[in-house]
Amino acid sequence: MNKTAVVHARIEPRTKKEAESVLRKLGMSPTEAIRIFYRQICLRGGLPFSIRIPNELTRETLEKSARGREVETFDSLDELFESWER
Secondary structure: OOOOOOOOOOOOHHHHHHHHHHHHHOOOOHHHHHHHHHHHHHHHOOOOOOOOOOOHHHHHHHHHHHOOOOOOOOOOHHHHHHHHHO
């Protein structure tokens, strides 16, 4: 397939840097990631993930987590699972 179409997009520099760092760890270029994303849109007939507006509880929880408030940490999965039984 001839790859001659071009996509231009503006994105925040920090987001670009963080995303490209993740892609490097995956051994993938930004171009490859975009190609996969577009292909999945075609195959699924829409975005390959759901996009939803979080409800109030989820929004508040995400904000608290981002600020490091009311966050529990565990040294292992076993500790996490044990906390669910308390």
